[in-house]
Amino acid sequence: MRRIAEILLLLHWFNLLSVEGTRYSLPGKPTLTRCRSPEKETFTCWWEPSFDGGLSTTYALYYCKENSDTVHECPDYHTAGVNSCFFNKNNTSIWVNYNITVVATNALGSTFSDPVEIDVVYIVMPHPPENVGVTVLEDKGWPFLRLSWEPPHKVDTRSGWITLIYELRVKLEEETEWEMHLAGQQKMFNIFSLRSGGTYLVQVRCKPDHGFWSEWSSTTSIKVPDYFQRERSVWVMIMVSSAFIFLIITWLIHINSHSLKHYILPPVPGPKIKGFDKQFMKDGKSEGFFCDLVSIHFPATTTPNDEDLLVEYLEVCVPEEQELKMEDKGEDGCPKSESSTSDCDSGRGSCDSQTLLIDKCFKRVAPGLDIECSQTGTGANEIQDSPDVSSGRVKTWPSVYSPLSQHPVDLMHSLDKSKQHCLSDTLFPSDSSCPYHSHPDHSTNDNPDSTYWKFCFNNKQRLLLRPQMETQWQPHAYSEVNISATVRSSDYVEAHNISDENTVVLHSVSSSHDDREGTGYKYQGEDYSHVQRVGSDNVLMLQRGLMKEPVDTGTSDTSPITRNQKPTVCNETTLSVNGPAANGYVDTATMFIKPTQD
Amino acid sequence: MNNSLTHVMLCSVCTAPVCTNAQVGCHAVSLNNLFDRIIQHSAKMHRVSNDLHQQFELHVLPSRNQVGRGGHICHTSTIMTPNGKENAQRMAREGLTQVILQLLMAWTDPLMNLHHSSTNVSVDMSSMVGELRRGVQRLAEKMHTLGLLTDPDSSVVSPEALMTSHPVPWRLMNLYDILYCFRRDSNKVHNYLRILKCRIVPEHGC
Numbered sequence: 001m002r003r004i005a006e007i008l009l010l011l012h013w014f015n016l017l018s019v020e021g022t023r024y025s026l027p028g029k030p031t032l033t034r035c036r037s038p039e040k041e042t043f044t045c046w047w048e049p050s051f052d053g054g055l056s057t058t059y060a061l062y063y064c065k066e067n068s069d070t071v072h073e074c075p076d077y078h079t080a081g082v083n084s085c086f087f088n089k090n091n092t093s094i095w096v097n098y099n100i101t102v103v104a105t106n107a108l109g110s111t112f113s114d115p116v117e118i119d120v121v122y123i124v125m126p127h128p129p130e131n132v133g134v135t136v137l138e139d140k141g142w143p144f145l146r147l148s149w150e151p152p153h154k155v156d157t158r159s160g161w162i163t164l165i166y167e168l169r170v171k172l173e174e175e176t177e178w179e180m181h182l183a184g185q186q187k188m189f190n191i192f193s194l195r196s197g198g199t200y201l202v203q204v205r206c207k208p209d210h211g212f213w214s215e216w217s218s219t220t221s222i223k224v225p226d227y228f229q230r231e232r233s234v235w236v237m238i239m240v241s242s243a244f245i246f247l248i249i250t251w252l253i254h255i256n257s258h259s260l261k262h263y264i265l266p267p268v269p270g271p272k273i274k275g276f277d278k279q280f281m282k283d284g285k286s287e288g289f290f291c292d293l294v295s296i297h298f299p300a301t302t303t304p305n306d307e308d309l310l311v312e313y314l315e316v317c318v319p320e321e322q323e324l325k326m327e328d329k330g331e332d333g334c335p336k337s338e339s340s341t342s343d344c345d346s347g348r349g350s351c352d353s354q355t356l357l358i359d360k361c362f363k364r365v366a367p368g369l370d371i372e373c374s375q376t377g378t379g380a381n382e383i384q385d386s387p388d389v390s391s392g393r394v395k396t397w398p399s400v401y402s403p404l405s406q407h408p409v410d411l412m413h414s415l416d417k418s419k420q421h422c423l424s425d426t427l428f429p430s431d432s433s434c435p436y437h438s439h440p441d442h443s444t445n446d447n448p449d450s451t452y453w454k455f456c457f458n459n460k461q462r463l464l465l466r467p468q469m470e471t472q473w474q475p476h477a478y479s480e481v482n483i484s485a486t487v488r489s490s491d492y493v494e495a496h497n498i499s500d501e502n503t504v505v506l507h508s509v510s511s512s513h514d515d516r517e518g519t520g521y522k523y524q525g526e527d528y529s530h531v532q533r534v535g536s537d538n539v540l541m542l543q544r545g546l547m548k549e550p551v552d553t554g555t556s557d558t559s560p561i562t563r564n565q566k567p568t569v570c571n572e573t574t575l576s577v578n579g580p581a582a583n584g585y586v587d588t589a590t591m592f593i594k595p596t597q598d
Numbered sequence: 599m600n601n602s603l604t605h606v607m608l609c610s611v612c613t614a615p616v617c618t619n620a621q622v623g624c625h626a627v628s629l630n631n632l633f634d635r636i637i638q639h640s641a642k643m644h645r646v647s648n649d650l651h652q653q654f655e656l657h658v659l660p661s662r663n664q665v666g667r668g669g670h671i672c673h674t675s676t677i678m679t680p681n682g683k684e685n686a687q688r689m690a691r692e693g694l695t696q697v698i699l700q701l702l703m704a705w706t707d708p709l710m711n712l713h714h715s716s717t718n719v720s721v722d723m724s725s726m727v728g729e730l731r732r733g734v735q736r737l738a739e740k741m742h743t744l745g746l747l748t749d750p751d752s753s754v755v756s757p758e759a760l761m762t763s764h765p766v767p768w769r770l771m772n773l774y775d776i777l778y779c780f781r782r783d784s785n786k787v788h789n790y791l792r793i794l795k796c797r798i799v800p801e802h803g804c
Contacts, residue, residue: 041683067671093681095782097670121785160796160804161683161789185803209641210648210785 025053027104030113036125039154040094040162040208043087043120044080047102047113055106061085066097094120124211127152129166129204134222136194143227145170145191149204149217164206167213173199173221196227629740630802633795636733640791643726644784650721651781654774672779673768674704679786686793692747695738698790701783702731708768712776723780730787746798 028050037043049059061074074085085100098120102113129149137146151157151164165185169178172195183189183204194200200223203216253260261267532541677700680686686694709724741747771779796804 067675089682089684094683095679095681095786119782121782156683158796158800158804159683159687160792160794161686163792209788210644 024055024106024108026109027051027053027055027057027106027111029111030059030102030104032100032102032113032116035100035116035118035123036212037092037120037123038126038152039156040120040124041089041156042092043118043123044084045074045087045100045116045118046080046084049083049104050111052104053106053108055108057104057106059083060103060105061100062103063098063100065093065099092120096120122210124162124208126155126162126164126206126208126211126214128214128217129206130217132202132204132217132220134200134202134220136222136224139192141227142192143194143196143224145194145200145202145222145224147189147191147202147204149187151187151206152214155206162208164208166204166206168202168204169216170200170202173201178203194224196224199223627740629737629744630799632733632737632740633791633799634802636730636737637788637791637795639726639730639733640784640788643723643730644781644788646721646723646726647777647781647784650723651777654777659774670775670778671771672775672782673708673771674701674779674783677701677704679790686790691741691794691797694790694794695734695741695747698734698787698794699731699738701787702727702734704768705780705783706731708771708776709780711769712773716773734791741798 030047030049032045032047035043035045045061047059047061049057061077062071063074064071072091074087075091076086076088077084079086096119098118099115100118101115104111104113130152131148131150133148135146136143138144147168149166155162155164157164163185166183166187167180168183168189169180170191171178181189181191191200199221202220202222203218205214205216207213534541677697679697679701680689689697705727706724709722709727713722713724738747768776
């Protein structure tokens with residue numbers, strides 16, 4: 001009975017306890033979470049309390065040093081915050097083991113934590129570095145960041161007590177990944193390869209030899225200024241170099257344009273018109289006394305070498321002396337002449353240079369401008385002591401003259417064909433082929449406005465012209481050429497006579513004259529050139545003018561050949577023309593053919 | 599006389615003449631350079647001892663709370679070493695140098711024995727200690743010739759005289775104690791050398 005009452009009483013007491021809703025117990029076991037020393041001179045330990053068991057619980061920390069049984073209590077519970085114990089300098093010994101225990105006590109009892117042994121040397125965790133400074137510097141125009149910092153102020157590195165190593169991290173503001181750099185013991189660091197205009201964030205931390213890394217310092221940001229000019233200079237250089245390469249390629253193509261053109265677009269064979277000079281037509285320097293080759297005189301006759309018109313041409317070769325004299329006179333603009341008269345190369349090409357020569361040389365009184373003509377296929381015959389050397393070449397269709405070698409009297413015909421502004425058509429005597437030179441002794445009017453052209457004079461430097469009026473050509477009787485003739489642009493002039501003063505009388509040949517047989521030349525042209533004068537330096541000055549008089553070559557006693565064909569053969573005999581100078585026309589062909597007849 | 603005797607005693611283990619003013623045939627090492635080399639050597643020694651101890655704790659003593667962990671008795675505990683910054687800075691150069699040499703001398707034999715007897719430890723740390731000791735001795739000689747060690751009373755005593763003052767024979771220490779104590783002592787040596795350097799040649803890296 002009594003026992004049952006005791007049991008009931010106990011149950012009631014327990015019930016009372018449970019009714020209140022609490023259960024008291026010993027406090028839970030606290031745990032020491034960590035102990036840290038910021039400068040190896042003091043340290044702090046923190047613990048984590050457990051459940052308090054329903055009653056107020058107090059915590060105490062006890063420690064004992066190595067090899068000593070004396071138990072000490074924590075000297076400072078407050079400096080480092082709650083649940084902490086701070087050991088100041090006096091209580092801190094380095095290279096000494098501390099055995100630390102935390103005790104939780106409540107009304108019911110105490111609970112001891114697990115002991116922890118620490119040596120302060122190995123629990124050093126400094127504060128973050130201080131005064132982190134970032135500046136932007138330049139290295140040869142390229143920017144870089146210079147970072148500098150100081151150790152935390154509590155850490156004594158100056159006496160060598162603690163040696164710190166540093167680490168930093170950098171990133172752009174918009175990036176997510178940091179770029180780590182180990183800086184060692186130095187307190188300065190350079191970062192290169194920056195993005196211009198970007199904002200960089202920098203952080204630094206430190207660690208003693210054997211210890212823990214500090215927390216990262218507060219973020220320092222810096223904006224790199226725009227160095228677009230530096231980066232742009234690279235683009236500028238790239239553009240300039242590519243433009244330069246493009247220019248070089250263009251120039252190379254231009255240099256080789258002719259060959260490239262021939263390679264890509266083979267040239268169409270040109271018109272096989274004897275005496276047709278496209279270049280001259282383009283230049284538009286017909287000046288009235290060169291016929292429009294297209295409109296007149298398509299000689300039906302063909303020569304055996306028709307098919308090679310493109311490569312064959314007639315050249316007037318100039319003897320050396322004339323060349324020298326020429327050079328002395330200081331020609332300008334005249335193409336360079338070759339003294340070699342043996343250059344009867346058939347592969348000379350077009351008559352362009354001839355035209356050029358004519359044009360340029362017509363600009364002024366050039367003494368003894370020699371025109372070189374060379375006959376293709378035939379050997380060049382040197383003309384001796386020709387004082388004047390033409391500075392240019394007159395090229396005509398050599399095929400025109402090729403038959404002349406067999407038929408020297410075909411000059412008329414060839415002259416007709418060549419149609420050359422070239423009075424400088426060479427006349428090829430039967431025995432001699434090439435070269436002759438302009439007459440140096442003829443005086444010409446130095447009138448740049450006048451139209452004049454050059455003659456191929458014989459080596460005796462006398463132009464033999466037969467006056468138009470005369471029917472008789474007396475090639476050897478002429479001592480001088482007196483030229484005064486005007487020829488229509490579509491006409492050409494033939495030498496009328498040569499006066500004693502070396503004046504060549506020229507008169508135009510009638511353009512309508514198609515009959516080459518026997519009647520000689522009769523050109524009834526509106527315009528033909530008057531030969532104003534023949535200069536002393538072998539320049540024939542012609543004047544553009546109108547000449548309405550029909551002219552009659554009057555070469556009745558000349559050989560048919562001479563009438564029908566242009567005298568294009570220069571021979572070495574002198575030509576002299578007598579007769580009235582006015583209104584005469586010069587037909588160089590006829591003029592030159594004269595001597596051959598004799 | 600006194601100085602010369604001390605000099606002879608200091609040079610008892612010397613193998614090279616002491617150079618003064620860059621004599622011919624003798625490459626004079628600057629004090630700063632000597633300090634750097636010694637400190638590098640001691641750092642390496644401490645690194646090795648630290649690794650050994652950690653390996654031992656990791657594999658041989660997995661539980662950190664085992665009995666025997668606390669209360670290490672090191673045979674070098676009788677050597678009076680400063681255990682704080684103020685104490686170390688208060689100590690004279692000669693005293694510091696002497697402590698360093700004493701520590702290094704105390705560990706030559708135990709480590710040699712450890713290397714020969716124990717199969718767990720393959721690194722011969724005794725040679726490292728011996729080299730460091732010779733370096734520190736050379737340093738002391740140089741400082742003495744330079745006049746930096748001026749106190750004759752606290753001149754560096756012959757290291758051999760220190761060998762007999764160990765109360766605790768090191769042969770009684772177990773492997774774990776040896777590793778623990780050596781780790782600590784190498785840290786001490788390293789720290790003392792750094793303090794000495796920053797006191798004597800502070801312009802580089804202090």
